[in-house]
Amino acid sequence: MKSVKESILDRRSVRRYERDTISEEQMALIYEAIRNTPTSYNGQQFSVIDVTDQAVKEQIYMLTGQKQIKTCNHFLLFLMDYNKIELIADAKNLDMPDFTSTVDGVIVGVVDATLAMMNAVTMAESLGLGSCPIGYARTAAPEALASLMKLPEKTFVVCGLAIGVPREHPDLKPKQPESLVIHKGYYRSDRDAMTDELLAYDAEVGEYNRTREGTKSDNDWASHIVDYYREAMNYRMLRALQRRGFDVAK
Numbered sequence: 018m019k020s021v022k023e024s025i026l027d028r029r030s031v032r033r034y035e036r037d038t039i040s041e042e043q044m045a046l047i048y049e050a051i052r053n054t055p056t057s058y059n060g061q062q063f064s065v066i067d068v069t070d071q072a073v074k075e076q077i078y079m080l081t082g083q084k085q086i087k088t089c090n091h092f093l094l095f096l097m098d099y100n101k102i103e104l105i106a107d108a109k110n111l112d113m114p115d116f117t118s119t120v121d122g123v124i125v126g127v128v129d130a131t132l133a134m135m136n137a138v139t140m141a142e143s144l145g146l147g148s149c150p151i152g153y154a155r156t157a158a159p160e161a162l163a164s165l166m167k168l169p170e171k172t173f174v175v176c177g178l179a180i181g182v183p184r185e186h187p188d189l190k191p192k193q194p195e196s197l198v199i200h201k202g203y204y205r206s207d208r209d210a211m212t213d214e215l216l217a218y219d220a221e222v223g224e225y226n227r228t229r230e231g232t233k234s235d236n237d238w239a240s241h242i243v244d245y246y247r248e249a250m251n252y253r254m255l256r257a258l259q260r261r262g263f264d265v266a267k
């Protein structure tokens with residue numbers, strides 16, 4: 018088993034997997050890591066669907082266009098989940114406030130599901146497995162996926178996670194330098210220096226993309242990210258949330 022340090026610092030997204038299956042013992046550890054996620058109020062406002070059936074994985078691939086979903090061994094879907102608390106509140110005759118109609122209710126569920134995914138990533142990595150988060154599981158076809166997964170009201174797909182035995186070892190991607198990520202004491206006010214550091218980072222990513230192992234590209238960092246945002250302007254997440262019973266109004 019890899020150390021925590023190695024599991025976190027040597028992690029990279031892996032998108033190609035061997036056909037090997039992940040053992041039950043390894044999956045049990047990943048499930049334990051997911052269960053032990055810190056959550057708001059200890060409310061555990063999340064659930065995970067573990068998809069292993071190849072036909073179902075292929076259907077999700079058709080909806081999202083992400084190849085990793087059909088080639089991975091386990092595809093985990095991380096949901097924000099208020100269905101469980103509503104079930105027990107109903108059974109105990111508790112008066113449920115309309116928390117799921119608030120932005121904070123959505124943030125709480127999204128944060129819980131995301132932290133659970135990160136715990137799974139780190140445990141998978143420590144076991145020598147490879148993983149890749151799949152945000153398109155949320156954005157590509159929210160209604161079709163919800164119906165395929167038989168999701169009840171008050172649940173919402175936050176992110177998918179493909180896990181498998183790695184078939185590639187991509188170079189680590191350069192990340193923003195510590196000076197841009199960790200603001201000591203207060204948020205930095207030296208905008209010009211920050212811009213220079215961002216431009217240097219942008220050039221570093223450009224160089225990485227031109228020279229990395231495997232598929233190369235001419236992308237720099239900033240325009241590539243801005244292009245993603247432009248594409249994301251077409252997602253209709255508010256409507257998708259509302260259709261799942263999150264009538265976000267405040």
Ligand SMILES: Cc1cc2nc3c(=O)[nH]c(=O)nc-3n(C[C@H](O)[C@H](O)[C@H](O)COP(=O)(O)O)c2cc1C
Nearest residue numbers: 028029030031032083149150151152153154176190
């Ligand atoms: C929330 C989230 C959603 C992501 N969605 C996708 C995705 O749909 N497809 C994909 O290939 N990679 C996806 N990724 C992986 C990112 O592209 C990857 O983390 C990023 O490029 C940094 O590379 P690294 O993970 O190797 O450090 C996602 C990552 C996160 C955290």
